[in-house]
Amino acid sequence: MDRNKSKKYHTNIVGESPAWGRILNDVTALSHAPSTVTVFLTGETGTGKEVIARAIHDTSDRAGRMFIPINCAAIPADLLESVLFGHEKGAFTGAYAKSLGKFEQAEGGTILLDEIGEMSFSLQAKLLRVLQEKQVDRIGGREPVPVDVRIIAATHRDLQKKVIDGEFREDLYYRLNVYPIELPPLRERREDISLLVSYAAEKLAKRGYPGIHFMEDALEVMGTYSWPGNVRELMNLVERIAVQCIFNKKEAVTAADLPNCFFDSGQTESTFCSKPSSEESEESLPVQALPEGKTLPEHLLEIERTLILEAIHRTSGNTSSAARKLGVPRSTLLSRIQALSLPKWSAPSLG
Numbered sequence: 540m541d542r543n544k545s546k547k548y549h550t551n552i553v554g555e556s557p558a559w560g561r562i563l564n565d566v567t568a569l570s571h572a573p574s575t576v577t578v579f580l581t582g583e584t585g586t587g588k589e590v591i592a593r594a595i596h597d598t599s600d601r602a603g604r605m606f607i608p609i610n611c612a613a614i615p616a617d618l619l620e621s622v623l624f625g626h627e628k629g630a631f632t633g634a635y636a637k638s639l640g641k642f643e644q645a646e647g648g649t650i651l652l653d654e655i656g657e658m659s660f661s662l663q664a665k666l667l668r669v670l671q672e673k674q675v676d677r678i679g680g681r682e683p684v685p686v687d688v689r690i691i692a693a694t695h696r697d698l699q700k701k702v703i704d705g706e707f708r709e710d711l712y713y714r715l716n717v718y719p720i721e722l723p724p725l726r727e728r729r730e731d732i733s734l735l736v737s738y739a740a741e742k743l744a745k746r747g748y749p750g751i752h753f754m755e756d757a758l759e760v761m762g763t764y765s766w767p768g769n770v771r772e773l774m775n776l777v778e779r780i781a782v783q784c785i786f787n788k789k790e791a792v793t794a795a796d797l798p799n800c801f802f803d804s805g806q807t808e809s810t811f812c813s814k815p816s817s818e819e820s821e822e823s824l825p826v827q828a829l830p831e832g833k834t835l836p837e838h839l840l841e842i843e844r845t846l847i848l849e850a851i852h853r854t855s856g857n858t859s860s861a862a863r864k865l866g867v868p869r870s871t872l873l874s875r876i877q878a879l880s881l882p883k884w885s886a887p888s889l890g
Protein backbone atom coordinates (compact mmCIF):
# COMPACT_ATOMS: atom_id res chain seq x y z
CA MET A 540 0.00 0.00 0.00
CA ASP A 541 1.30 3.49 -0.62
CA ARG A 542 2.37 5.57 2.35
CA ASN A 543 -0.42 8.10 2.15
CA LYS A 544 -3.03 5.41 2.39
CA SER A 545 -1.48 3.82 5.45
CA LYS A 546 -1.11 7.23 7.09
CA LYS A 547 -4.81 7.92 6.72
CA TYR A 548 -5.82 5.25 9.19
CA HIS A 549 -2.73 4.32 11.16
CA THR A 550 -3.07 7.27 13.50
CA ASN A 551 -6.22 5.90 15.12
CA ILE A 552 -5.81 2.19 14.56
CA VAL A 553 -3.58 0.54 17.09
CA GLY A 554 -2.11 -2.94 16.93
CA GLU A 555 1.13 -4.65 15.99
CA SER A 556 0.26 -8.27 16.69
CA PRO A 557 0.39 -10.77 13.82
CA ALA A 558 -3.39 -11.32 14.15
CA TRP A 559 -4.05 -7.59 13.78
CA GLY A 560 -1.43 -7.35 11.01
CA ARG A 561 -3.49 -9.80 8.97
CA ILE A 562 -6.53 -7.50 9.30
CA LEU A 563 -4.49 -4.51 8.13
CA ASN A 564 -3.26 -6.58 5.19
CA ASP A 565 -6.89 -7.14 4.22
CA VAL A 566 -7.51 -3.39 4.41
CA THR A 567 -4.48 -2.84 2.19
CA ALA A 568 -5.58 -5.51 -0.29
CA LEU A 569 -9.03 -3.91 -0.50
CA SER A 570 -7.52 -0.47 -1.06
CA HIS A 571 -6.11 -1.81 -4.34
CA ALA A 572 -9.34 -3.51 -5.42
CA PRO A 573 -12.41 -1.87 -6.97
CA SER A 574 -14.21 0.00 -4.22
CA THR A 575 -17.47 -1.70 -5.11
CA VAL A 576 -16.36 -4.96 -3.43
CA THR A 577 -18.75 -5.85 -0.62
CA VAL A 578 -17.04 -6.59 2.70
CA PHE A 579 -18.39 -8.77 5.47
CA LEU A 580 -16.97 -8.13 8.95
CA THR A 581 -17.46 -10.59 11.77
CA GLY A 582 -16.12 -10.52 15.31
CA GLU A 583 -17.19 -10.17 18.91
CA THR A 584 -18.55 -6.88 20.16
CA GLY A 585 -15.91 -4.17 20.56
CA THR A 586 -13.27 -5.84 18.42
CA GLY A 587 -13.08 -2.88 16.03
CA LYS A 588 -15.45 -3.74 13.19
CA GLU A 589 -16.52 -0.12 12.75
CA VAL A 590 -12.93 1.07 13.01
CA ILE A 591 -11.95 -1.30 10.20
CA ALA A 592 -14.99 -0.40 8.08
CA ARG A 593 -13.99 3.24 8.31
CA ALA A 594 -10.38 2.38 7.40
CA ILE A 595 -11.61 0.49 4.34
CA HIS A 596 -13.60 3.56 3.33
CA ASP A 597 -10.74 5.99 4.06
CA THR A 598 -8.27 4.02 1.97
CA SER A 599 -10.63 3.62 -0.99
CA ASP A 600 -11.34 6.04 -3.81
CA ARG A 601 -14.58 6.80 -1.96
CA ALA A 602 -12.68 8.56 0.84
CA GLY A 603 -13.91 12.02 -0.11
CA ARG A 604 -17.55 10.92 0.11
CA MET A 605 -19.75 9.93 3.04
CA PHE A 606 -19.19 6.99 5.35
CA ILE A 607 -22.50 6.23 7.07
CA PRO A 608 -22.66 3.59 9.82
CA ILE A 609 -26.12 2.23 10.65
CA ASN A 610 -26.83 -0.06 13.56
CA CYS A 611 -29.70 -2.20 12.24
CA ALA A 612 -30.45 -3.48 15.75
CA ALA A 613 -30.88 0.03 17.17
CA ILE A 614 -33.61 1.14 14.75
CA PRO A 615 -37.16 -0.25 15.12
CA ALA A 616 -37.85 -2.77 12.32
CA ASP A 617 -40.76 -0.80 10.84
CA LEU A 618 -38.64 2.36 10.63
CA LEU A 619 -35.50 0.81 9.18
CA GLU A 620 -36.80 0.61 5.63
CA SER A 621 -37.55 4.32 5.53
CA VAL A 622 -34.21 5.15 7.21
CA LEU A 623 -32.30 3.13 4.60
CA PHE A 624 -34.30 3.77 1.45
CA GLY A 625 -36.22 6.99 2.21
CA HIS A 626 -39.85 7.83 1.51
CA GLU A 627 -41.99 10.16 -0.56
CA LYS A 628 -44.28 12.76 0.95
CA GLY A 629 -47.54 11.12 2.07
CA ALA A 630 -46.16 7.58 1.74
CA PHE A 631 -47.46 6.75 5.22
CA THR A 632 -49.07 8.52 8.15
CA GLY A 633 -46.57 11.05 9.43
CA ALA A 634 -44.59 11.26 6.16
CA TYR A 635 -45.12 15.02 5.87
CA ALA A 636 -42.20 15.54 3.51
CA LYS A 637 -40.02 13.58 1.16
CA SER A 638 -37.03 12.09 2.93
CA LEU A 639 -33.82 10.71 1.44
CA GLY A 640 -32.66 7.41 2.85
CA LYS A 641 -29.13 6.65 4.01
CA PHE A 642 -28.31 4.96 0.70
CA GLU A 643 -29.03 8.11 -1.23
CA GLN A 644 -27.24 10.24 1.36
CA ALA A 645 -24.18 8.01 1.04
CA GLU A 646 -24.10 8.32 -2.78
CA GLY A 647 -20.55 7.68 -3.97
CA GLY A 648 -19.51 6.60 -0.47
CA THR A 649 -19.83 3.66 1.90
CA ILE A 650 -22.57 2.39 4.16
CA LEU A 651 -21.85 0.15 7.14
CA LEU A 652 -24.79 -2.09 8.01
CA ASP A 653 -23.88 -3.15 11.53
CA GLU A 654 -25.79 -5.98 13.23
CA ILE A 655 -27.06 -7.06 9.81
CA GLY A 656 -28.38 -10.28 11.35
CA GLU A 657 -31.11 -8.28 13.08
CA MET A 658 -32.66 -7.10 9.82
CA SER A 659 -36.19 -8.41 9.16
CA PHE A 660 -36.69 -11.03 6.48
CA SER A 661 -38.75 -8.72 4.28
CA LEU A 662 -36.15 -5.96 4.43
CA GLN A 663 -33.44 -8.50 3.62
CA ALA A 664 -35.20 -9.08 0.27
CA LYS A 665 -35.15 -5.34 -0.43
CA LEU A 666 -31.47 -5.10 0.46
CA LEU A 667 -30.74 -7.99 -1.88
CA ARG A 668 -32.37 -5.98 -4.65
CA VAL A 669 -30.12 -3.00 -3.87
CA LEU A 670 -27.08 -5.26 -4.19
CA GLN A 671 -28.29 -6.81 -7.43
CA GLU A 672 -29.84 -3.84 -9.18
CA LYS A 673 -27.84 -0.99 -7.63
CA GLN A 674 -31.02 0.96 -7.06
CA VAL A 675 -33.32 1.71 -4.14
CA ASP A 676 -37.08 2.06 -3.94
CA ARG A 677 -38.19 4.92 -1.71
CA ILE A 678 -41.36 4.00 0.19
CA GLY A 679 -44.23 5.38 -1.89
CA GLY A 680 -41.87 6.14 -4.78
CA ARG A 681 -42.82 5.41 -8.38
CA GLU A 682 -39.38 4.95 -9.89
CA PRO A 683 -36.35 3.21 -8.44
CA VAL A 684 -33.41 5.51 -7.74
CA PRO A 685 -29.95 4.41 -8.93
CA VAL A 686 -27.30 4.39 -6.18
CA ASP A 687 -23.55 3.86 -6.16
CA VAL A 688 -22.77 2.86 -2.57
CA ARG A 689 -20.30 0.31 -1.22
CA ILE A 690 -21.89 -1.94 1.36
CA ILE A 691 -19.94 -3.20 4.35
CA ALA A 692 -21.98 -5.56 6.52
CA ALA A 693 -21.02 -6.46 10.08
CA THR A 694 -22.24 -8.84 12.73
CA HIS A 695 -21.13 -10.32 16.01
CA ARG A 696 -23.54 -13.22 15.51
CA ASP A 697 -23.11 -16.50 13.69
CA LEU A 698 -24.92 -15.54 10.51
CA GLN A 699 -24.37 -18.95 8.96
CA LYS A 700 -26.40 -20.45 11.80
CA LYS A 701 -29.15 -17.91 11.16
CA VAL A 702 -29.18 -19.05 7.54
CA ILE A 703 -29.49 -22.69 8.63
CA ASP A 704 -32.26 -21.74 11.07
CA GLY A 705 -34.11 -19.97 8.25
CA GLU A 706 -33.76 -16.53 9.87
CA PHE A 707 -31.44 -15.03 7.29
CA ARG A 708 -31.72 -15.29 3.52
CA GLU A 709 -29.09 -17.54 2.05
CA ASP A 710 -28.92 -15.60 -1.22
CA LEU A 711 -28.29 -12.35 0.67
CA TYR A 712 -25.70 -14.04 2.88
CA TYR A 713 -23.65 -15.07 -0.16
CA ARG A 714 -24.09 -11.65 -1.77
CA LEU A 715 -22.70 -9.98 1.34
CA ASN A 716 -19.97 -12.49 2.04
CA VAL A 717 -17.74 -11.48 -0.88
CA TYR A 718 -14.69 -10.41 1.13
CA PRO A 719 -15.02 -11.74 4.68
CA ILE A 720 -12.81 -10.39 7.48
CA GLU A 721 -12.93 -11.97 10.92
CA LEU A 722 -11.73 -9.67 13.68
CA PRO A 723 -9.88 -11.48 16.46
CA PRO A 724 -10.94 -10.99 20.08
CA LEU A 725 -8.48 -9.04 22.20
CA ARG A 726 -7.56 -12.15 24.20
CA GLU A 727 -6.13 -13.59 20.98
CA ARG A 728 -3.87 -10.60 20.43
CA ARG A 729 -2.66 -9.85 23.91
CA GLU A 730 0.53 -8.31 22.51
CA ASP A 731 -1.57 -5.25 21.60
CA ILE A 732 -2.92 -4.60 25.11
CA SER A 733 -0.16 -2.33 26.32
CA LEU A 734 -0.16 -0.33 23.04
CA LEU A 735 -3.93 0.10 23.27
CA VAL A 736 -3.66 1.18 26.90
CA SER A 737 -1.11 3.89 26.00
CA TYR A 738 -3.25 4.94 23.05
CA ALA A 739 -6.32 5.22 25.29
CA ALA A 740 -4.38 7.26 27.89
CA GLU A 741 -3.07 9.59 25.16
CA LYS A 742 -6.56 10.04 23.76
CA LEU A 743 -7.86 10.95 27.21
CA ALA A 744 -4.99 13.42 27.74
CA LYS A 745 -6.09 15.15 24.52
CA ARG A 746 -9.55 15.45 26.05
CA GLY A 747 -8.10 17.22 29.07
CA TYR A 748 -7.49 14.31 31.46
CA PRO A 749 -4.20 14.45 33.36
CA GLY A 750 -1.54 12.08 32.00
CA ILE A 751 -1.53 8.60 33.50
CA HIS A 752 0.75 5.65 32.89
CA PHE A 753 0.28 1.99 33.61
CA MET A 754 2.97 0.21 35.64
CA GLU A 755 4.31 -3.19 34.65
CA ASP A 756 2.32 -5.06 37.32
CA ALA A 757 -0.97 -3.55 36.08
CA LEU A 758 -0.14 -4.41 32.46
CA GLU A 759 0.76 -7.93 33.50
CA VAL A 760 -2.61 -8.50 35.16
CA MET A 761 -4.39 -6.87 32.21
CA GLY A 762 -2.50 -9.23 29.94
CA THR A 763 -4.09 -12.22 31.64
CA TYR A 764 -7.68 -10.93 31.57
CA SER A 765 -10.23 -12.37 29.12
CA TRP A 766 -11.64 -9.01 27.86
CA PRO A 767 -15.19 -10.11 26.93
CA GLY A 768 -15.94 -6.56 25.76
CA ASN A 769 -12.67 -6.41 23.82
CA VAL A 770 -11.12 -3.05 22.87
CA ARG A 771 -14.23 -1.12 23.90
CA GLU A 772 -13.96 -2.58 27.39
CA LEU A 773 -10.27 -1.65 27.52
CA MET A 774 -10.99 1.94 26.44
CA ASN A 775 -13.74 2.28 29.05
CA LEU A 776 -11.55 0.78 31.75
CA VAL A 777 -8.72 3.22 31.07
CA GLU A 778 -11.16 6.13 31.27
CA ARG A 779 -12.65 4.80 34.50
CA ILE A 780 -9.17 4.50 36.02
CA ALA A 781 -8.26 7.97 34.75
CA VAL A 782 -11.26 9.34 36.65
CA GLN A 783 -10.06 7.59 39.81
CA CYS A 784 -6.56 8.97 39.26
CA ILE A 785 -7.87 12.53 39.19
CA PHE A 786 -9.66 11.88 42.46
CA ASN A 787 -6.64 10.17 44.05
CA LYS A 788 -4.18 12.68 42.57
CA LYS A 789 -1.92 10.04 41.09
CA GLU A 790 -0.38 9.32 37.72
CA ALA A 791 0.97 5.80 38.07
CA VAL A 792 -1.60 3.02 37.74
CA THR A 793 -0.76 -0.24 39.50
CA ALA A 794 -2.47 -3.63 39.65
CA ALA A 795 -4.19 -2.49 42.84
CA ASP A 796 -6.13 0.07 40.78
CA LEU A 797 -7.75 -2.59 38.62
CA PRO A 798 -11.34 -3.71 39.33
CA ASN A 799 -11.97 -6.96 41.16
CA CYS A 800 -13.01 -8.88 38.05
CA PHE A 801 -9.36 -8.88 37.01
CA PHE A 802 -8.63 -11.05 40.02
CA ASP A 803 -11.63 -13.40 39.88
CA SER A 804 -10.58 -16.97 40.30
CA GLY A 805 -12.64 -17.98 37.24
CA GLN A 806 -10.70 -15.37 35.34
CA THR A 807 -7.36 -16.68 36.58
CA GLU A 808 -8.45 -20.16 35.68
CA SER A 809 -9.67 -19.25 32.23
CA THR A 810 -6.38 -17.52 31.58
CA PHE A 811 -4.03 -20.23 32.58
CA CYS A 812 -6.15 -23.13 31.45
CA SER A 813 -7.36 -21.51 28.25
CA LYS A 814 -7.35 -23.62 25.15
CA PRO A 815 -4.67 -22.52 22.71
CA SER A 816 -6.12 -20.82 19.64
CA SER A 817 -5.95 -22.81 16.42
CA GLU A 818 -3.06 -20.61 15.37
CA GLU A 819 -1.03 -21.21 18.55
CA SER A 820 -1.90 -24.84 18.97
CA GLU A 821 0.70 -26.37 16.68
CA GLU A 822 3.69 -24.76 18.31
CA SER A 823 2.55 -24.67 21.90
CA LEU A 824 1.04 -28.13 22.18
CA PRO A 825 4.07 -29.83 23.76
CA VAL A 826 4.06 -27.23 26.57
CA GLN A 827 0.39 -26.51 26.51
CA ALA A 828 0.00 -23.89 29.23
CA LEU A 829 3.22 -22.02 28.54
CA PRO A 830 2.63 -18.64 26.85
CA GLU A 831 4.75 -17.88 23.82
CA GLY A 832 8.20 -16.48 24.67
CA LYS A 833 7.96 -17.37 28.36
CA THR A 834 10.16 -19.84 30.21
CA LEU A 835 8.66 -22.09 32.86
CA PRO A 836 10.22 -20.12 35.80
CA GLU A 837 8.95 -16.84 34.34
CA HIS A 838 5.50 -18.30 33.90
CA LEU A 839 5.46 -19.71 37.43
CA LEU A 840 6.44 -16.31 38.82
CA GLU A 841 3.58 -14.78 36.86
CA ILE A 842 1.12 -17.28 38.30
CA GLU A 843 2.47 -16.65 41.81
CA ARG A 844 2.16 -12.89 41.33
CA THR A 845 -1.43 -13.17 40.09
CA LEU A 846 -2.50 -15.50 42.89
CA ILE A 847 -0.96 -13.29 45.58
CA LEU A 848 -2.54 -10.15 44.11
CA GLU A 849 -5.87 -11.90 43.94
CA ALA A 850 -5.68 -13.07 47.56
CA ILE A 851 -4.69 -9.57 48.71
CA HIS A 852 -7.58 -8.02 46.80
CA ARG A 853 -10.09 -10.54 48.06
CA THR A 854 -9.06 -9.90 51.66
CA SER A 855 -8.94 -6.11 51.19
CA GLY A 856 -5.24 -6.06 51.97
CA ASN A 857 -5.38 -8.18 55.12
CA THR A 858 -2.12 -10.11 54.76
CA SER A 859 -2.93 -12.56 57.59
CA SER A 860 -6.10 -13.81 55.94
CA ALA A 861 -4.49 -13.61 52.48
CA ALA A 862 -1.71 -15.88 53.78
CA ARG A 863 -4.34 -18.28 55.17
CA LYS A 864 -6.10 -18.38 51.78
CA LEU A 865 -2.80 -19.13 50.09
CA GLY A 866 -1.86 -21.75 52.67
CA VAL A 867 1.47 -20.13 53.61
CA PRO A 868 2.73 -18.45 56.79
CA ARG A 869 2.25 -14.67 56.83
CA SER A 870 6.03 -14.14 56.99
CA THR A 871 6.41 -16.12 53.73
CA LEU A 872 3.72 -14.05 52.06
CA LEU A 873 5.36 -10.79 53.17
CA SER A 874 8.75 -11.85 51.89
CA ARG A 875 7.25 -12.96 48.55
CA ILE A 876 5.42 -9.61 48.24
CA GLN A 877 8.75 -7.89 48.72
CA ALA A 878 10.67 -10.22 46.41
CA LEU A 879 8.14 -9.82 43.63
CA SER A 880 7.91 -6.04 44.20
CA LEU A 881 4.16 -6.29 44.48
CA PRO A 882 2.24 -3.08 45.17
CA LYS A 883 0.78 -2.30 48.58
CA TRP A 884 -2.99 -2.76 48.57
CA SER A 885 -5.11 0.39 48.46
CA ALA A 886 -8.91 0.43 48.41
CA PRO A 887 -10.19 1.21 44.92
CA SER A 888 -12.53 4.21 44.95
CA LEU A 889 -14.82 2.70 42.30
CA GLY A 890 -16.11 -0.84 41.68
Ligand SMILES: Nc1ncnc2c1ncn2[C@@H]1O[C@H](COP(=O)(O)OP(=O)(O)OP(=O)(O)O)[C@@H](O)[C@H]1O
Pocket residue numbers: 551552553554582583584585586587588589590591653695738770771774
Ligand atom coordinates in the same frame (compact mmCIF):
# COMPACT_ATOMS: atom_id res chain seq x y z
N1 LIG B 1 -7.36 -1.35 16.76
C1 LIG B 1 -7.94 -0.35 17.39
N2 LIG B 1 -7.24 0.77 17.60
C2 LIG B 1 -7.80 1.79 18.28
N3 LIG B 1 -9.04 1.80 18.77
C3 LIG B 1 -9.78 0.72 18.56
C4 LIG B 1 -9.28 -0.42 17.86
N4 LIG B 1 -10.24 -1.34 17.82
C5 LIG B 1 -11.30 -0.84 18.46
N5 LIG B 1 -11.04 0.42 18.91
C6 LIG B 1 -11.94 1.26 19.70
O1 LIG B 1 -12.77 0.38 20.46
C7 LIG B 1 -14.13 0.81 20.46
C8 LIG B 1 -15.00 -0.24 19.83
O2 LIG B 1 -14.68 -0.39 18.44
P1 LIG B 1 -15.79 -0.61 17.32
O3 LIG B 1 -17.01 0.23 17.59
O4 LIG B 1 -15.14 -0.48 15.99
O5 LIG B 1 -16.14 -2.15 17.62
P2 LIG B 1 -17.26 -3.05 16.96
O6 LIG B 1 -16.63 -4.36 16.71
O7 LIG B 1 -17.86 -2.33 15.78
O8 LIG B 1 -18.31 -3.18 18.14
P3 LIG B 1 -19.88 -3.60 18.06
O9 LIG B 1 -19.94 -5.00 17.52
O10 LIG B 1 -20.32 -3.55 19.49
O11 LIG B 1 -20.55 -2.58 17.17
C9 LIG B 1 -14.14 2.15 19.72
O12 LIG B 1 -14.00 3.18 20.68
C10 LIG B 1 -12.90 2.09 18.84
O13 LIG B 1 -12.40 3.37 18.58
